[in-house]
Amino acid sequence: MAKKTDIGPPDFRKMLPPVIKSNYGTWKYHEILKPGLLKHVGESGDVLYTVRAGSPRLLDVDTVRDICAIADKYCDGYLRFTSRYNIEFLLTDERKIEPLIKDVQELGFPVGGTGTCLTNITHTQGWIHCHTPATDGSGVVKAIMDELYDYFVTPKLPAKIRISLACCGNMCGPIYCSDIALVGIHTKPPTRIDDKNFSKWCEVPTTLASCPTGAIKRNPETNSVRIQEEKCMYCGNCYTVCPALPIADAEHDGVAIFVGGKVSNSRTRPRLSKLAVPWLPNNPPRWPEVVGAVKNILEVYAEHARKGERVGDWIERVTWPTFFKLTGIPFTDQHIDDFTNAILTYRTTTQIKS
């Protein structure tokens, strides 16, 4: 047993390079010198360069060691990661920048993801390591980033863009405030109830309470539960609390796409992403329908938005009917909300574009 417990993480101050220690809290400004290269200047006049590289998040320890070897060679053994899985190499010697970039690229990691470049797609575990997904995580992301690679290494978008993926509605990787959000969804109720194991694996009250729409009822005949199918919207929350209610379905699970969310307070308020595409099929290994839909939305946005305008700001300005017209995405009755905040989303003005 460990000699001590509850030691918490190492103090971050032990992980900071000297230039950060001496300029902590006194940085003056920054600029993006080129895609993936940041320059921060302190009040002291000190300069810190950051080289940002995209990663697949899933890393073997030998790859982590390769990354460490680069950080040892150029950065005195210091590095960090961003909240979106990018690796950041921190250095002060301008002459080392280009050789560092070359080594990072030779390792297979693209340098970019800053400013108006597309940054990495955050995502969840998917089929690699989870029991509830309605789609994969890493595979869909790999397919999209292969297609949108140029946007990662070239700053050609109107503003910063955040794409995120969650492989089910639990959204352990939250996506609901992203410019483009992908979520794995089920479209059939969990009717293959394992009555035999229900009482062994599940509790009736917990299972009933897990349903946001009250679609789960007791079933005295089977000593289990039954699903009122017309009420179920397939969120999968019941399966999370009760393994006897499997919901995964090879043909009917798929991916929904939401757009226009953001977390930054810049210009406009943070807002949730809204439904653009209700369902696309799971088509591994490259999910061409999903990749095509994301690319279409991104490119229509890039063509029409003004400089500095996030996806949601652009849609707000041109209005939603125009978004559907420009992207060619059909508007269906599935786009009309019928969940907890539904009535707040119905149009209450005659201000309509013709």
Next chain:
Amino acid sequence: MSKSETPKLDELEKGRWPSFVKEIKRAGKRNAGARDLLGQLELSYQDKIPHWKHGGVVGVKGYGGGVIGRYSDSPDRFPNVAAFHTIRVNMPSGWFYTTESLRKICDIWEKHGSGLTNFHGSTGDIILLGARTESIQPCFDELVDEAGFDLGGSSSVLRTPSACVGPARCEYACVDSLDICNDFTQTFQNYIHRPHWAYKFKIKISGCPNDCVASIARADLAVIGTWRDALRIDQAGVRAYVDRGMDIEKEIVRQCPTEALEWDAKGGTLSLKAEECVKCMHCINRMPKALRPGKDKAATILIGGKGPMVRGARLGWVLIPFMKMEPPYTEIKALLENIWDWWDEHAHTRERVAELIERLGLRAFLKAVGLPAIPEMVLEPRSNAFIYF
């Protein structure tokens, strides 16, 4: 030549973006678990469903969280992932590392597990992906004793707090997001490691209103840096942007949400009506070499950000517009304890604090935690006359 057993995944070794399949194969050269992981994933790619079962209870002595049980539903075909658990390791604030610390983690993980990692998981932890049940305790022991790392949160606990890069490398930082994160993490170790509550609780700290860790969306309690005096303008810096071709009227002045900026083209001067500014960051983001936040800095505190389960996703609601954040952060910690007491007392199973506030009302919440109602808490007052007196 023998035919590949993973044709679908092999396809994802191609392409310009770095491949997770290559990573699994690299681990597979040493580790049988990683090889079986690849095989089971290929099966998922063929039949389009997951092949993991619900997690069972696994963990380390004295803790109730930090390890997520994971079992294959096809252990006969893939015996080396029959038990393939996840260990969450609490990252240092801001995800800063020395290579020495990373190498220690790699060596320990190679010895006890699959060698596969995530840098990082969604909440911010280092994820060690794939340990056998009997390996968890020795792996944990070495992480603590030899590498100085500890577990993060899982299940109904305080999840691992996280923070943006903050004052370590950002001139926008209005609070010391890294120190606050580290301080909270150390103070609340017991809440992180032992399930106390009806569901999870998340804390995230962003240095400025750009909110790079998405605290307003993700955190039950969000700390977002801000300021209340005038933002600082370097007029020469402004003119330099204009000289380089920026249309300051169109890109900055007319984009200001509260019309707080004016540009005098003749004099080359940008002026600010400080009382109109809502500290949104737009002009600063566009001209970081000329504009900076003010000097009277603090944080806005918000409650209730969460994902869709169960009653829908919620953005955080403002509780305190401007709270000074100085160590040891006594005031905010006392508020957290009050919030947890009330939530713990009233919440149903799997009810996040936002959902409890929706069920019982923000007024009840404010009374319970001792905060006065102020207009900054709402976008607008109520529009109905059904008022409780």
